[in-house]
Amino acid sequence: MRGRFVLGPIPATGNILWSTGDKNLTSIPVTKSGIYSVTVTDPVNPGCQSFSEVNIVFNPTPKINVGLPSSICANGTPVQLSASPAGGIWSGNNVTPTGKYTPPSSVGTDVLTYSLTLNGCTGSAQKTITILPAPNVNLGPDRSVCNNGKEYIGVSPIPGIQYSWSNGQSGPSILPDHSGDYWIRASQGLCVVSDTIKITLLPAPVIFMRGEYYLCVPDNLPIIVDAGNPISYYSYFWTPAPVSGQNTPKITVIQPRVYTLLVKDNNNGCTNTFETNVIDRCEPSILVPNIFTPNADGLNNYFDIFTAHISREDFSLKIFNRWGEIMFTSTRPDDRWDGRYKGEVVKPDSFAWIINYKSEYYPERGVLTKRGAVTVAW
Incomplete structure (x- = not known):
């Protein structure tokens, strides 16, 4: 790179001649390397002269190149920034002098500077890093889930975020179908965040009950809705309240409507619900x-x-x-x-x-x- 240096000043007590051809100047600027001299002659006695020379060397300013990334996700893993030539110092927000950059939690920009001094000359370059929004994904602690088709695992959906699961499904939540590890990956633009949870799948109560029963309202005769033989470690609760048998597998009803049976397995605490529709239908x-x-x-x-x-x-x-x-x-x-x-x-x-x-x-x-x-x- 081209620089500028001023030679002088010298006392103005005679005639001044520079090697550059400049005359009667007590100082001159120079912009390139080389040997420069000056001669001063006594105007009364021209035989009396004074001579001096100097070797000027212009060292180049270091040429700096900084590497990627130019964007990074908020709350991401710290990254090591790179620049050449090596050996310089980084400065700015969220960066160490050696170039370890820790992404902040908020979106925005960080302007960083890399400086390097070689042969007495200092060069620098700036790097702007854009902090992108990153999804917040937290599946919570490992837990047990009842295999009743109703207990989902997942996260609250956020518009603009794509979700994928270890079992190939997509969406913010899934129904686990086996015990083991499940991970979710959330993608928002360039930012990808994941979390893993271990699920223990517990058996839920199972009963066998018809989906429909027919009751002839004009005949005013009750019918029995049957959910099978009682199981000793199951608890039963029907809604709405039937004519009889609210806490047993079999109930007597006299009104057409949907009846819901809540069954609890007292061994593991899992519940399951079953419905049957009692319809007003009379045989001719x-x-x-x-x-x-x-x-x-x-x-x-x-x-x-x-x-x-x-x-x-x-x-x-x-x-x-x-x-x-x-x-x-x-x-x-x-x-x-x-x-x-x-x-x-x-x-x-x-x-x-x-x-x-x-x-x-x-x-x-x-x-x-x-x-x-x-x-x-x-």
Whole structure:
């Protein structure tokens, strides 16, 4: 590198001549290495002269190169900065003189300086480090987890952060499926932070219970919801409160709704919940007599059928004699046959009947058919 040096001053008592050609100057600037001289001549006695020379050497200023990184994650692991030539001194925030840089906890920038002195010349260079935000990941201490499909491990999600797990899953939380170590890796731009937790997976209570039960509300008859035989080390608790059996596997209910069973394993403290839906569903019912006596004595004089939970709009009844003639027909379940055909009471005999109907609660079953025979007796 080019520098500047001033030769002089010298006393101005004569004529001054510099080797550079400059005259009558008591001092001159020089900018390159070399031998410089000056001659001073007595103006009265030119034979009297004074001479002096000097060798000027300009040493180059050290050329400094600083290395990466130019960005680093907050709260990251300390890094050793590099620069060349080696042997200089670092200065600035969060850095030691030897160049060990400890990232701060807050985002921002640090301007660092590396200085080196060689042959009396000092060179320096600055380096700006950008501190990037880093995810905060903490899975907490090692712990036990119940294998009930409800106890997750993980962290609270933060927008902009990508999460990956040791088992190949992604997202801020997972359901552990075995005992062992699980790690999570959180990535935010260039910053990646991880944490590990050891999980002991405990068995949760297991029962076998139907997901649906049918209760016929109009019949006002209770049903039993059965979660299996009792296990001695299990505790049971049903909600809402049933008619009976709140702390047993079997309960009696009389209202359609969702019933939830909480089961606790008293050996390891694990719980599990199970649900069943009690639905208002009634099976269709048709009661048909097998004999009646249309003799006007006031006792059993009509062929009456009794129905429950069938669709009244899709009903038909037909009664036939042994030759296939239709003796009676109706599309209303309340109609009854008085044993007459064309105004006359039929003679004692057996008569076939066919009823077509649809279920009120199960219309998807379509048209159903019921067949039988009734005896007319006097």
